[in-house]
Amino acid sequence: EVQLVESGGGVAQPGGSLRLSCAASGFTFDDYTIHWVRQAPGKGLEWVSLINWDGGDTHYADSVQGRFTVSRDNSKNSLYLQMSSLTSADTAVYYCARGMEGAAAADDLDHWGQGTLVTVSS
């Protein structure tokens, strides 16, 4: 069974940093592109970032470019999101999600974690 489990959420101060993790199991982790998607309280979904199978290709939303860094450790079946210069606009539930197999479908998100809540507040 495919599982994605996020952790690392919590309360951070404005201007502060936080590192999220996503532990994967039930599939060959290094075959897949993985994404981060967030959802502010009561709002819709916002794509944040993606990283390809070997970490050699990453992309970011304009809203987080230069502040967030996505990485992965395939030996640990884990994905990370390093967040810095946080603002209240970053308050959201953060989901990791797996892209479907194959280059043409890598941005179709077929499995999602349960999410981890990040709250930016003083």
Add this chain to the structure above:
Amino acid sequence: IQMTQSPSSLSASVGDRVTITCRSSQTITTYLNWYQQKPGKAPKLLIYAASSLQSGVPSRFSGSGSGTDFTLTISSLQREDFATYYCQQSYSTPLTFGGGTKVEIK
């Protein structure tokens, strides 16, 4: 690429046929996905590549369209279908989602 869904909400009864539309600001061929989200839960992929049904999803869900105009149809609404639905373009990064359509019980 901007994704615009309509309506933003709708009320329907069990057994109704429901149609949700999604329009992209530029052509995305068939790089369009649909997700269902229930309160407090992660989104679930329903339809990918505009019209392909994800494994395990009931056949009452269907998708159509290409270019800039797309439709999600639920042929006979069931109680478990009351949720919020999102479209998403996977044509180019940054990936973008529609604003969502909340399907409520009439």
